[in-house]
Amino acid sequence: MRFSVGNDLETLGDKKMALTITCPICGKRNGYEFRYGGEDKDPRPEEKEMTPESWCDYVHMNKCVAGVQKEWWFHRDGCGLWFTIHRDTTTNLEVVNPELDIKLNLNTDAKVNKNAGSHEKATAETGGEK
Amino acid sequence: MFLSTKPLWGGKKQVKSSYDVVIIGGGLHGLATAYYLAKEHGITDIAVIEKNYIGFGGAGRNTAIVRANQRTQLNVPLYKEALDLWPVLTKDLDYNLMFNNCGNLNLLHSEAAVKAARMNIATAQFQGVESHFIDAKEAKELIPALNISDDITFPIHGAMFHPPGGIVRHDAVVWGLAKGASKLGAHIHQHTEATAINTFDGKIASVETSRGKINTKKVFISAGGYSAALIYGMLGIKLPISVLTIQAMVTQPLKPLLNYVISSGAYHVYANQTLKGEIATGAHMDQWPNYTTLTTAHYIKHQAEALTQFLPCLAGVRFMRHWAGLADMTPDMAPIMDGNDHVEGFFMDCGWGYFGFKSCSAVGKFMAEFIAEDEKPDILKPFTLRRYEQHQLMGETAALVNYTPDN
Numbered sequence: 030m031r032f033s034v035g036n037d038l039e040t041l042g043d044k045k046m047a048l049t050i051t052c053p054i055c056g057k058r059n060g061y062e063f064r065y066g067g068e069d070k071d072p073r074p075e076e077k078e079m080t081p082e083s084w085c086d087y088v089h090m091n092k093c094v095a096g097v098q099k100e101w102w103f104h105r106d107g108c109g110l111w112f113t114i115h116r117d118t119t120t121n122l123e124v125v126n127p128e129l130d131i132k133l134n135l136n137t138d139a140k141v142n143k144n145a146g147s148h149e150k151a152t153a154e155t156g157g158e159k
Numbered sequence: 160m161f162l163s164t165k166p167l168w169g170g171k172k173q174v175k176s177s178y179d180v181v182i183i184g185g186g187l188h189g190l191a192t193a194y195y196l197a198k199e200h201g202i203t204d205i206a207v208i209e210k211n212y213i214g215f216g217g218a219g220r221n222t223a224i225v226r227a228n229q230r231t232q233l234n235v236p237l238y239k240e241a242l243d244l245w246p247v248l249t250k251d252l253d254y255n256l257m258f259n260n261c262g263n264l265n266l267l268h269s270e271a272a273v274k275a276a277r278m279n280i281a282t283a284q285f286q287g288v289e290s291h292f293i294d295a296k297e298a299k300e301l302i303p304a305l306n307i308s309d310d311i312t313f314p315i316h317g318a319m320f321h322p323p324g325g326i327v328r329h330d331a332v333v334w335g336l337a338k339g340a341s342k343l344g345a346h347i348h349q350h351t352e353a354t355a356i357n358t359f360d361g362k363i364a365s366v367e368t369s370r371g372k373i374n375t376k377k378v379f380i381s382a383g384g385y386s387a388a389l390i391y392g393m394l395g396i397k398l399p400i401s402v403l404t405i406q407a408m409v410t411q412p413l414k415p416l417l418n419y420v421i422s423s424g425a426y427h428v429y430a431n432q433t434l435k436g437e438i439a440t441g442a443h444m445d446q447w448p449n450y451t452t453l454t455t456a457h458y459i460k461h462q463a464e465a466l467t468q469f470l471p472c473l474a475g476v477r478f479m480r481h482w483a484g485l486a487d488m489t490p491d492m493a494p495i496m497d498g499n500d501h502v503e504g505f506f507m508d509c510g511w512g513y514f515g516f517k518s519c520s521a522v523g524k525f526m527a528e529f530i531a532e533d534e535k536p537d538i539l540k541p542f543t544l545r546r547y548e549q550h551q552l553m554g555e556t557a558a559l560v561n562y563t564p565d566n
Contacts, residue, residue: 060447065448081548081550082548084548085399089490089547090547091398091399093388093391093398093487095385095388118402118448119449119450
């Protein structure tokens with residue numbers, strides 16, 4: 030399981046372009062119309078069982094994936110919808126693939142190193158953009 | 160010597176099967192830590208593992224500004240130490256780091272900004288750092304090209320003047336520290352990728368690299384914008400970090416017109432004139448996290464619009480080069496320097512955002528002490544990772560930044 034971060038500019042090639050986001054209502058639009066809403070995280074912890082650690086984890090902590098991540102966006106200068114997309118953080122390209130969603134969720138319990146490897150695998154198998 | 164192709168830090172070396180300390184990231188913080196470990200603590204069996212070439216990341220992409228006029232009492236001493244070290248390092252490394260002690264001018268465009276700056280100034284003065292308030296007229300005396308009229312979007316009310324700051328040649332710092340560290344015995348392995356960290360019984364055991372396994376008891380990750388992804392990917396430790404691309408550019412060379420580092424929060428722009436005459440300028444970060452390090456027309460337009468408002472003589476001047484690097488931002492705009500907590504023998508240094516260059520000398524000095532003695536120096540104690548779960552955020556930012564809902 031090889032873990033790798035950092036892009037390889039040579040492989041980006043003609044994919045160098047500005048961000049576009051596909052809003053479920055308005056369609057594909059310029060990324061500057063949107064506000065980034067953070068990594069998709071587990072549900073907000075219940076008030077009853079909440080600890081400083083679980084709250085901190087929910088509020089502050091990120092995985093900072095260099096690759097495909099599921100994330101929230103808000104169509105600020107548009108219809109006002111909050112929605113999630115998958116995006117490759119090394120290319121700024123949206124990855125449209127519902128299957129990936131399931132695989133990413135399956136991997137949340139797996140060990141982290143495996144998780145990082147599986148991201149690549151999932152993308153390759155399902156023909157993602159990476 | 161002139162025709163020698165051997166780098167200052169020696170040729171390519173074999174990766175040994177074990178080292179006392181493995182440093183992941185051949186940037187300024189990693190190299191400075193290696194240098195101080197060898198120089199001050201007698202630990203010379205060090206491997207610096209760099210995926211690309213040394214200085215590939217933020218070390219070679221920043222706008223080279225140094226200063227010590229940050230916001231909080233806990234931050235300023237660290238940056239003061241870093242500032243004081245430039246002349247010392249130049250001497251010790253026997254390498255000209257080209258510290259241009261020109262001073263920094265932080266423009267203030269509202270009464271609220273003036274009020275906020277007064278606090279920064281008081282903090283600096285309390286810590287023995289020279290910093291004072293000047294009005295718009297005085298700013299114009301320092302920089303005659305400055306437009307202090309009322310007819311711009313954000314008229315200039317005054318400035319925070321910080322004479323001890325300036326600019327340092329960033330590549331020279333990379334080369335000088337690499338030279339110093341390798342001369343004392345550290346191995347700098349370029350084009351070598353760290354791929355995994357193995358632990359045993361809660362302790363660091365070894366590091367897997369693209370050139371073989373290295374047994375070690377101490378690992379230090381200091382890989383700039385890539386640190387958070389590496390630390391989570393290799394050890395499963397999540398960090399309160401967002402990684403964003405930040406862009407910078409230089410104009411064609413001009414006659415001297417800007418003899419100070421100038422910055423403006425309202426216009427989101429900072430600039431200095433390099434010793435070659437180019438106006439080097441940087442902007443705000445991308446509005447969403449990414450590792451692309453791609454440049455965009457958006458920021459060329461932004462820089463041109465902002466700069467020509469308060470330096471109208473720059474209208475028509477061409478940008479010559481444009482590049483980008485990564486900033487790893489924390490919610491409180493203060494870094495995380497920690498170690499021996501989650502895993503024994505694991506040390507980390509990240510979350511510097513765009514302050515990594517100006518802090519590198521001091522971080523090297525104190526992280527080396529931490530790694531060598533296993534005892535966190537007092538000056539680093541506030542920068543613990545656990546401050547987030549303890550609700551002890553450092554308040555380095557007065558108004559929270561708008562790049563994630565976390566802030």
